Amino acid sequence: MSKLVAPRDVLGETLIKLGEKNSDIVLLDADFSPASKIQAFKKRFPDRFVQVGIAEQNMMGIAAGLSTMGFIPFASTVSVFCSRRACDQVTVSIAISRLNVKILALYAGIFVGKNGASHQSLEDLAIMRSIANMTVLQPADALETKEMLKFAADFDGPVYIRIGRDPVPQFVPDGYQFQLGKALTLKNGNDVTLMTYGDLVGDTLQAAAVLEKQGIDARVLNMSSIKPIDEEAILKAATETGKIVTVDNHNIYGGLGSAVCEIVSEKMPVKVRRIGIRDEFGRSGSNEEMKQRFGLSAAHIEKEVVSFLN
Amino acid sequence: MKRNNTDTEKLAEIANRIRIKVVKMIAQSGTGHLGGSSSIAEILTVLYFRIMRFDPRNPEFEDRDRFVLSKGHASPALYATFSEVGFISEDLLSTVHQIDSPLQMHPERGLCPGVEMSTGALGQGLSAGVGMAIGAKLKKKSLRIYVLIGDGEAAEGQIWEAAMSAPNYKLDNLTAILDYNKFALSDRVDKVMSLEPVSEKWIAFGWHVIEVNGHSIHQLIDAFERTQKIKNKPTIIIAHTVKGYKIPYYEDQAFSHSVSFTEEQVKKALSALGCSVEEISETVQQMKGRE
Numbered sequence: 001m002s003k004l005v006a007p008r009d010v011l012g013e014t015l016i017k018l019g020e021k022n023s024d025i026v027l028l029d030a031d032f033s034p035a036s037k038i039q040a041f042k043k044r045f046p047d048r049f050v051q052v053g054i055a056e057q058n059m060m061g062i063a064a065g066l067s068t069m070g071f072i073p074f075a076s077t078v079s080v081f082c083s084r085r086a087c088d089q090v091t092v093s094i095a096i097s098r099l100n101v102k103i104l105a106l107y108a109g110i111f112v113g114k115n116g117a118s119h120q121s122l123e124d125l126a127i128m129r130s131i132a133n134m135t136v137l138q139p140a141d142a143l144e145t146k147e148m149l150k151f152a153a154d155f156d157g158p159v160y161i162r163i164g165r166d167p168v169p170q171f172v173p174d175g176y177q178f179q180l181g182k183a184l185t186l187k188n189g190n191d192v193t194l195m196t197y198g199d200l201v202g203d204t205l206q207a208a209a210v211l212e213k214q215g216i217d218a219r220v221l222n223m224s225s226i227k228p229i230d231e232e233a234i235l236k237a238a239t240e241t242g243k244i245v246t247v248d249n250h251n252i253y254g255g256l257g258s259a260v261c262e263i264v265s266e267k268m269p270v271k272v273r274r275i276g277i278r279d280e281f282g283r284s285g286s287n288e289e290m291k292q293r294f295g296l297s298a299a300h301i302e303k304e305v306v307s308f309l310n
Numbered sequence: 311m312k313r314n315n316t317d318t319e320k321l322a323e324i325a326n327r328i329r330i331k332v333v334k335m336i337a338q339s340g341t342g343h344l345g346g347s348s349s350i351a352e353i354l355t356v357l358y359f360r361i362m363r364f365d366p367r368n369p370e371f372e373d374r375d376r377f378v379l380s381k382g383h384a385s386p387a388l389y390a391t392f393s394e395v396g397f398i399s400e401d402l403l404s405t406v407h408q409i410d411s412p413l414q415m416h417p418e419r420g421l422c423p424g425v426e427m428s429t430g431a432l433g434q435g436l437s438a439g440v441g442m443a444i445g446a447k448l449k450k451k452s453l454r455i456y457v458l459i460g461d462g463e464a465a466e467g468q469i470w471e472a473a474m475s476a477p478n479y480k481l482d483n484l485t486a487i488l489d490y491n492k493f494a495l496s497d498r499v500d501k502v503m504s505l506e507p508v509s510e511k512w513i514a515f516g517w518h519v520i521e522v523n524g525h526s527i528h529q530l531i532d533a534f535e536r537t538q539k540i541k542n543k544p545t546i547i548i549a550h551t552v553k554g555y556k557i558p559y560y561e562d563q564a565f566s567h568s569v570s571f572t573e574e575q576v577k578k579a580l581s582a583l584g585c586s587v588e589e590i591s592e593t594v595q596q597m598k599g600r601e
Binding site: 062064066096 | 376419420426427428429430431433436438441443444445446448449467471472474475
């Protein structure tokens with residue numbers, strides 16, 4: 001297994017590189033930079049680092065204003081506060097006019113240390129997916145995070161990037177380049193397709209490995225482009241493998257599972273099993289405890305797939 | 311580049327024309343925010359005809375001063391002002407609120423030339439102005455940012471987040487204007503959510519405060535000129551205004567907030583604003599055409 005790196009650990013160095021190439025890149029922080037690991041950017045470009053304090057609504061508005069002055073603002077803080085707290089600011093100040101603001105949404109999903117329900121973003125994909133003009137992404141690992149930030153800096157329009165908290169191995173191949181609206185096949189297979197993103201890629205791949213030993217050949221897709229989503233890959237999976245299992249680090253309402261169902265139910269109806277948090281709030285606890293309580297571990301995924309196929 | 315030196319009387323005439331256009335737009339649309347548009351006519355006139363730098367032939371002129379109408383529902387006054395300065399044609403005003411019109415009920419950046427920020431969800435414009443002001447300083451531009459907020463709007467928490475942040479960044483290139491017409495949507499501000507002591511609040515947050523009669527062209531010009539000399543802190547001009555100013559029946563009334571005129575009310579309003587019989591009759595005919 002490759003070295004474990006947290007996606008957030010590469011934010012500072014990647015943004016510095018992008019900032020060196022493009023002097024219009026500015027960074028905004030709502031008092032979360034020690035956790036989002038972007039302080040190196042502040043040191044390198046003190047003038048281009050705007051500390052907003054714990055005021056996420058103001059941060060989104062300031063980012064909007066900066067973008068109208070020709071800057072490319074990356075506004076960063078905890079994902080719940082980027083989405084739940086600042087939803088209206090993201091919608092009206094940023095998205096309506098398609099302003100060029102990038103939102104770095106840290107501590108995405110249920111794995112937030114022991115911070116518990118108030119800090120777990122189980123709604124942010126539903127919120128962001130339903131805002132017109134918004135692009136919604138989550139990288140699977142550190143390399144994809146770097147590539148996604150490069151993409152976001154070049155892309156003209158608002159982008160919401162959900163970033164996991166904890167270290168993960170590299171899943172995307174060396175030399176990987178992020179492509180908007182494209183799924184990445186992590187494992188081929190024709191019996192069932194497992195679709196996921198972010199922190200649960202590792203558990204999903206582990207589940208697929210166990211399934212393979214049982215003679216179930218699962219395809220695994222990294223759906224890092226959650227909106228726009230790879231409709232072609234979804235329909236191909238529906239055609240070639242029939243059943244689809246989605247694994248969401250999010251409420252089952254409004255996340256990847258919903259996005260996949262929206263496509264197949266209209267164009268190629270197949271059965272979909274949605275794994276995710278089943279419309280309840282999270283708890284304080286370790287990642288492992290969360291996985292056990294909410295059915296997100298490799299073993300849970302594997303069991304769900306087996307029961308779904310039988 | 312434009313810096314008009316039109317005299318006070320001329321500016322008062324422009325403010326009057328803005329009110330006439332507001333009344334006509336609302337008559338043609340069938341609905342609109344009259345009270346809060348009428349209260350800001352002099353403020354917009356002074357800003358666009360005396361204070362701000364911009365190029366009407368090139369609304370995107372990079373070094374232009376920026377204006378954000380945070381109380382976006384007062385867009386009829388903004389659109390009327392845009393037609394006066396030449397950002398948009400006067401003909402366009404009759405399309406206000408129509409589905410394909412650039413003149414939506416709440417202004418959208420990118421749809422209508424001159425609109426610097428999409429607003430309408432109250433409380434958001436001042437933050438955007440803070441961002442613009444930081445951006446101008448980063449780009450070492452001498453341009454200035456003006457943000458007009460409403461008094462009812464100032465109940466929004468985000469206004470105070472922005473109010474706390476602008477002095478923190480020493481944004482002396484930012485001027486806020488409070489349209490203190492004393493009314494929120496449902497009732498008088500002091501009954502809905504009192505702003506008082508309003509000056510003390512802004513001073514305590516670190517702003518330079520100037521209070522004026524928001525319908526006095528002379529006082530507004532003087533205040534805006536003074537803001538340009540204040541260093542290291544932002545300024546707010548607390549403009550005491552009257553909701554529905556100069557519109558008979560609607561003046562100083564909560565129900566002037568959003569109105570649907572009767573023919574009689576349009577006739578009275580336009581007549582009070584000095585329109586000719588022919589002009590009034592034309593507007594009434596257009597109202598009938600809409601029906």
